[in-house]
Amino acid sequence: MNDILFFDEVLAKEIRLTGGKGSNLSKMTQAGFPVPFGFIVTAEAYQAFISGAKFLAALLKKLDYNRPDVLEKQAIQIRQKLKTVKLPDSVVKSIKKGLKKFPKEMYFSVRSSSTMEDLSGAAFAGQHDTFLNCHGADEIVEKIRDCFISLWHDRAILYRHQQGFSQDEVTMAVVVQQMVHAEKAGVGFSINPINSNVREIMINANYGLGESVVSGEAEVDQFIVSKKDLKTQSSSIAHKKICILPTPTGTIEQKIKPALADKSCLTVKEVEQIAKLNRDVEKYYGFPQDIEWAIEKKKLFLLQARPITTIAPHWTRDESAERYPNVLTPFTWDYVERAFHVSLKHSFELMGLPPFNGKWFAMFDNYIYGNQNAVWLYMEQSPFHVKSFENLINQLPQLQKRFDYAITLPKQWMRHLDNYLQQIGALMAEDISHYSLSETWDYAQRIVTLGTEYFKPNIAISITQALLYKILKGVLGLLIKDSDQVNRLFDALISTSETRTAQVNNELYGLAQMILKDKELHQKITSMSSKAFLSRGYLKKYPEF
Numbered sequence: 001m002n003d004i005l006f007f008d009e010v011l012a013k014e015i016r017l018t019g020g021k022g023s024n025l026s027k028m029t030q031a032g033f034p035v036p037f038g039f040i041v042t043a044e045a046y047q048a049f050i051s052g053a054k055f056l057a058a059l060l061k062k063l064d065y066n067r068p069d070v071l072e073k074q075a076i077q078i079r080q081k082l083k084t085v086k087l088p089d090s091v092v093k094s095i096k097k098g099l100k101k102f103p104k105e106m107y108f109s110v111r112s113s114s115t116m117e118d119l120s121g122a123a124f125a126g127q128h129d130t131f132l133n134c135h136g137a138d139e140i141v142e143k144i145r146d147c148f149i150s151l152w153h154d155r156a157i158l159y160r161h162q163q164g165f166s167q168d169e170v171t172m173a174v175v176v177q178q179m180v181h182a183e184k185a186g187v188g189f190s191i192n193p194i195n196s197n198v199r200e201i202m203i204n205a206n207y208g209l210g211e212s213v214v215s216g217e218a219e220v221d222q223f224i225v226s227k228k229d230l231k232t233q234s235s236s237i238a239h240k241k242i243c244i245l246p247t248p249t250g251t252i253e254q255k256i257k258p259a260l261a262d263k264s265c266l267t268v269k270e271v272e273q274i275a276k277l278n279r280d281v282e283k284y285y286g287f288p289q290d291i292e293w294a295i296e297k298k299k300l301f302l303l304q305a306r307p308i309t310t311i312a313p314h315w316t317r318d319e320s321a322e323r324y325p326n327v328l329t330p331f332t333w334d335y336v337e338r339a340f341h342v343s344l345k346h347s348f349e350l351m352g353l354p355p356f357n358g359k360w361f362a363m364f365d366n367y368i369y370g371n372q373n374a375v376w377l378y379m380e381q382s383p384f385h386v387k388s389f390e391n392l393i394n395q396l397p398q399l400q401k402r403f404d405y406a407i408t409l410p411k412q413w414m415r416h417l418d419n420y421l422q423q424i425g426a427l428m429a430e431d432i433s434h435y436s437l438s439e440t441w442d443y444a445q446r447i448v449t450l451g452t453e454y455f456k457p458n459i460a461i462s463i464t465q466a467l468l469y470k471i472l473k474g475v476l477g478l479l480i481k482d483s484d485q486v487n488r489l490f491d492a493l494i495s496t497s498e499t500r501t502a503q504v505n506n507e508l509y510g511l512a513q514m515i516l517k518d519k520e521l522h523q524k525i526t527s528m529s530s531k532a533f534l535s536r537g538y539l540k541k542y543p544e545f
Helices: 015-030 043-050 056-061 068-082 089-099 137-152 154-163 268-285 330-351 372-379 389-402 405-429 437-455 458-479 483-495 500-517 519-535
Strands: 004-006 038-041 108-114 130-134 172-178 184-189 200-207 221-226 232-236 242-247 250-255 289-296 299-307 361-364 367-371
Touching (some): 004 089, 015 299, 130 137, 130 242, 137 172, 200 268, 221 268, 268 289, 330 437, 330 458, 405 437, 405 458
Antiparallel strands (some): 004 038, 242 250, 289 299
């Protein structure tokens, strides 16, 4: 059993063992980012701890999710009883052994890391406990147990219930990480969250620990930086009154000296370093990131990174005009939009992408518009950031794991297609002429359900194809330096690949050749097409015809 895992151990990247926060810190450590070192007390250690709480199962059965006041009391009772349960001796021994790898005088942050973080769009931030500036084995062991127990706050219990998670299966890991005694700290966003400009990085900063910035309770300096050249485009220097500093017993709020209050807490070089770190983290994950950073003795540290999944929409007809060229009724769009977002959620889960918090399409004046910012967020990122074959070889296990689902997805989709066509045939064979209103409505619902279910992996298929094409083009770029040659070779390679689109195009071409050879058939189809063209009013719209 793995009671603890250090950030540089391979298994530490597994969410099931180290939770969302622990897994993320381990990935960034192993990718070479300046993460303060530490270890994770694993979910297996939590399970060993909770096995001593024989009373828990009975208490969970009594939870009343419909009455918040009752649930709060039940949660307090659970936590009070858990405080009587000790961490197993083997777990305590492993923790103390892990701490011996650090200097005795070192302080640590002890943070909860739920194994349900980053799953199905669940956001557990702030629902479990965090302790800063912890020192000494006995205090750290106590705080680790407190983090385990914080899994049973009433807000966390209710949120899991609302998200459909089983209370019986929930587990917790705990991050024990070297404390950075920051002289200045803050956050960075690889997309400007104010105007949703994807080419700008926004940095917020203050003196002391980053808690004053993250909480939003203090005035902070703000810098807007060009993502391309890392030059500061604008800055807003606040009158900073307070900061948060570490103490031997935790943290303290302290007034900022008047001489520093109106001065930028960051130098030009530091702003550039933070922006570069933010940009590099975005490249590593292939997705825009919100980071927490800190500076101690002129050294920059990366404390945390999270995907940015909320961005203001930018509505255009660029993409949607092809998908939805004509007006739609609100009734039709209600079903289409619902099915699309079911597919979106399923596909992003399948691909291991963060959930999208917003609308991909929307209706305005009965026309469908696409959110181009959402398209950029998920489809313009490249999973390929290597500069040599040696680097590519090192990334192959990560790429293979990321796209493992793509091997079985096409076969599964083909099997689903057969089932879909059979069920469509059965629905078409039904005689609905004698159906009552409720039976007709049920029939319509079955059609929608069937289509929604079949369409679920569709977006994953489309996006994966685009991402794999980018990887192929990146590999070709390592072989050939001439971009024109890369493009020609890329086109030649994909033109011979077997895809559904290619199959349809080939069949349409074959059908067109048959029509051209049969003069009578060609005349009939031309006549029918002309009538359709005229009947739809295209002649007025396109008089040149």
